[in-house]
Amino acid sequence: MAMTWTAVIPVKRLPVAKSRLRGAVAPDRHEELVLAMVQDTLAAVRACPAVRETLVITDDPAVSAAAGALGARTAPDAPDGGLNAAMRYGADELAGPAANRFTLTADLPALRDADLSAALEAGSASGAAPGRWFVPDAAGTGTVLLAAAAGARLDPRFGPGSAAAHARSGARAWPGDWPRLRQDVDTAADLRAVLALGPGPRTAALLRDLGRTGGRGSARRPAA
DSSP states (O other): OOOOEEEEEEEOOGGGSOGGGTTSSOGGGHHHHHHHHHHHHHHHHHTOTTEEEEEEEEOOHHHHHHHHHTTOEEEOOSSOSOHHHHHHIIIIIIIOTTSOEEEEOSOOTTOOHHHHHHHHHHHHTTTOTTSEEEEEOTTSSSEEEEEEOTTSOOOOOOSTTHHHHHHHTTOEEOOTTOHHHHOOOSSHHHHHHHHHHOOOHHHHHHHHHTTOOOSSOOOOOOOO
16 A cells, blocks of 8 residues: 655745745745745645645745645644754644654745655655655755654754755655756746746746746646
8 A cells, every 4th residue: 555645844934935035036026936836836745646634834824824725734833943843843743753744845836746746656665664765955965855754753954954964864865856846946046947847837927927937838737
């Protein structure tokens, strides 16, 4: 029987989210861009057959409303201790160690459910279970996904150099050939890379409205 997973996705309050991305679009559209990327990420996760539940940890009311509309469960960031604390809280306390859990960054607007399905299947069969494994970002230095099978603590080490930190902690690197999964968005250059891959429908619509177009066209996932 195929493994099923609980996805844990932390999202900062929109006014303080993605500070390194500021300037990539007009200042008054920055929060709108961040929310569109969150929605496209969530839509791909929710469409993945291996994901049993999606849990969004956030204190932002707009993010909470958008996540709920997409069928995700939401919870406030009770620890209020940063990204890793929110991930531990969602994965190890709310979802609980009896579940297979993974945490995913919310800035993956080019993600498709097929990419996530392939990564979860590959990681599940990698021999890392019942331990931990992760998917590095496109640069190879950061992390976009960290998974913990039932019985293992998540132990997230997100931040600068997180790929090396996760490897040192005993998690297995599982890079795979999933460019849409691995392309997170921290900078304007990352946003251009997403445009080349083809962003999800909400991000694509916003960027078209701003006169930005990509090389491969946008995803055609139906808006939820």
